[in-house]
Amino acid sequence: MTVTATGTRTESAARRYLKMAAKGLWGMASRRKRMSEDSSPLARVLNLVDLTLLGVGSTLGLGVYVLAGQVANEMAGPGVLISFLLAAVSSFFAGLCYAEFASRVPKAGSAYVYAYVAVGEVAAFIIGWTLILEYAIGTASVTRGVSTYVDKLADYRISNWFTEHLPLNTPTLAAYPDFFSFGIIVLMTGLLAFGVKESSVVNNILTFLNLGTATVAVVTSAIYANPSNWALAPHTNTDTGKTDLGGFLPYGVKGIVEGAGTCFFGFVGFDCIATTSEEAKNPRRNIPWAIVLSLSIITITYCSIAIVLTMLLPYYELDRAAPFTEAFKGMQLMAVMWIVSVGAIFALTTSLLGTMIPLPRIMYAMAQDGLLFSIFARVDGWTKTPLIATVVAGGLSGVLALIFDLDQLIEMMSIGTLLAYTVVCMCVLILRYTDTRSRGSPPNEKSEPITFTRSVGALVNLERAATPSKLTTGAAGVLVFAEILLTLALCVLLKLAGNDLYDDPKPWLGSLLALLVPLIVVVLMLGQQPKANVSQLAFSVPGLPYIPALSLFLNLYLMVNLKVETWVRFLVWMLIGTVLYFSYSLRHSTERLLEIAEKKRGAAAPTAPNGVSNGSGGAHPELNDLPMSVLEGRTYL
Numbered sequence: 001m002t003v004t005a006t007g008t009r010t011e012s013a014a015r016r017y018l019k020m021a022a023k024g025l026w027g028m029a030s031r032r033k034r035m036s037e038d039s040s041p042l043a044r045v046l047n048l049v050d051l052t053l054l055g056v057g058s059t060l061g062l063g064v065y066v067l068a069g070q071v072a073n074e075m076a077g078p079g080v081l082i083s084f085l086l087a088a089v090s091s092f093f094a095g096l097c098y099a100e101f102a103s104r105v106p107k108a109g110s111a112y113v114y115a116y117v118a119v120g121e122v123a124a125f126i127i128g129w130t131l132i133l134e135y136a137i138g139t140a141s142v143t144r145g146v147s148t149y150v151d152k153l154a155d156y157r158i159s160n161w162f163t164e165h166l167p168l169n170t171p172t173l174a175a176y177p178d179f180f181s182f183g184i185i186v187l188m189t190g191l192l193a194f195g196v197k198e199s200s201v202v203n204n205i206l207t208f209l210n211l212g213t214a215t216v217a218v219v220t221s222a223i224y225a226n227p228s229n230w231a232l233a234p235h236t237n238t239d240t241g242k243t244d245l246g247g248f249l250p251y252g253v254k255g256i257v258e259g260a261g262t263c264f265f266g267f268v269g270f271d272c273i274a275t276t277s278e279e280a281k282n283p284r285r286n287i288p289w290a291i292v293l294s295l296s297i298i299t300i301t302y303c304s305i306a307i308v309l310t311m312l313l314p315y316y317e318l319d320r321a322a323p324f325t326e327a328f329k330g331m332q333l334m335a336v337m338w339i340v341s342v343g344a345i346f347a348l349t350t351s352l353l354g355t356m357i358p359l360p361r362i363m364y365a366m367a368q369d370g371l372l373f374s375i376f377a378r379v380d381g382w383t384k385t386p387l388i389a390t391v392v393a394g395g396l397s398g399v400l401a402l403i404f405d406l407d408q409l410i411e412m413m414s415i416g417t418l419l420a421y422t423v424v425c426m427c428v429l430i431l432r433y434t435d436t437r438s439r440g441s442p443p444n445e446k447s448e449p450i451t452f453t454r455s456v457g458a459l460v461n462l463e464r465a466a467t468p469s470k471l472t473t474g475a476a477g478v479l480v481f482a483e484i485l486l487t488l489a490l491c492v493l494l495k496l497a498g499n500d501l502y503d504d505p506k507p508w509l510g511s512l513l514a515l516l517v518p519l520i521v522v523v524l525m526l527g528q529q530p531k532a533n534v535s536q537l538a539f540s541v542p543g544l545p546y547i548p549a550l551s552l553f554l555n556l557y558l559m560v561n562l563k564v565e566t567w568v569r570f571l572v573w574m575l576i577g578t579v580l581y582f583s584y585s586l587r588h589s590t591e592r593l594l595e596i597a598e599k600k601r602g603a604a605a606p607t608a609p610n611g612v613s614n615g616s617g618g619a620h621p622e623l624n625d626l627p628m629s630v631l632e633g634r635t636y637l
């Protein structure tokens, strides 16, 4: 008897602990950031032109001077134009989602903040932590791009000297310590620490010069263009014996799709605009429009380049590393060749600014929320920049650029970007179909009880609700979740099918349809759900839920195509993040402390209007550090 009693007691204690743990985990994961219209200590100085040029500058980089030639030569032939258009469409989809969020949340931190207000703390931490890696590796690799390019212009004298005198000869490390890259990062960190307006002026000048040289390259190539290069006959290379096919699409749809995957990375970088929300004038209007405008300029530039380059020479004769430079050299147009070479350096420098600006701002945003060390949230009184975060970010990227073999790390950048795009697009779906009244506080009016039958009916909006309610919010949540799972499964299947899909698709058709049909049904059902009114937003994504659904598909597809090693490295980084989250962030999370403070205030009401920073933290000494003002006027989105 006693044994049973103890057994039952232990069991119920175990169940109680499990329940508590589950509740704690759920509370942690679903804790969302509340917004307040408090002013930012950062300087609000960037206007629409600055923001647009920031987007163009950070995005147009190696893409202009390398990608078009490389993709045409290796994958798509003249069809590289369609590859760029496909990449543009998928980047636009993501860009529209960023634009909508920027008009909802005018805060520094981009995808990190968006996830925090829409999904919850854990998702936000994951995305913030991933973005730190993305931008650090992005910065290091763009700098390495500058240094390699300058080395090439100097006839490889720099690399020859260093490999001879200071070789590193260690796997995972670079061939030699790249002091040139390190120096560039130090210089840029200095500029960024000095002020964001100053950095933006430099960016504006360099971006104009970059667009200018790109125009020179396009116009010169257009003068010498030969449209018959789009309708070549098959050609056999006498040296290698390889036959290059002719026509506009020598490698068909497969070549175009493969090329689009590479071209996509030419469009990475515009999200930089969304990290500067606290430094933008009228961010709710200017940031969304800057994203759309810069993506339009970038698409026009890339497509013009793809057209003229493939008309200038037969695609198989284009140089893979520096197509314009080599083509103009071959045509004895030395002045144009030099203009284009210098233009490439401008382009890379602005790309570099574009990767260096976001990193400290993400760190700043996370530190402000208590998820990273508070020292990163300090803003210098004179420069009005997050000075310490800027210097630490520069140091981190500098070391990466100095000694690491970046070819091995470059794909980690892609994971970060794609994950951020995916999360932002998911957040748009969630927020649009959410009854905001049902989040945080219960709705005032009495509603009918939610029964199982009503919930099932809500999946197709049987009651024809015109605005989101608690019931339809739940249904939309289930549908979005199902959509994500089905899209992911479809992408994995497409990856497994690989080239078979082009050569012999029959064996795969059954399983493809088994995923595609339910996915389409789920998206159509989501289309039936009532949407929140967004008329007050300066920008909202059109074509919901179809555009975010396509965006989700494209991003996940590119993600499953990354190398396994990349995923393993990413998991290691995430593991480090998990340790940090549980040992630091969870305890210091401002939102969590606010929740505790509010509970205490509720208990002590009505006498303690400000309740916390009077040294009464008690069991939560961290509360004493919480400024009173943060408790006031905060609402869920």
Ligand SMILES: NC(=[NH2+])NCCC[C@H](N)C(=O)O
Residues within 6 Å of the ligand: 058, 059, 060, 061, 062, 063, 064, 134, 135, 138, 139, 142, 265, 266, 267, 268, 269, 351, 354, 355, 413
């Ligand atoms: N956040 C980044 N990873 N930025 C890198 C931008 C690279 C740029 N799109 C280029 O073609 O050179």
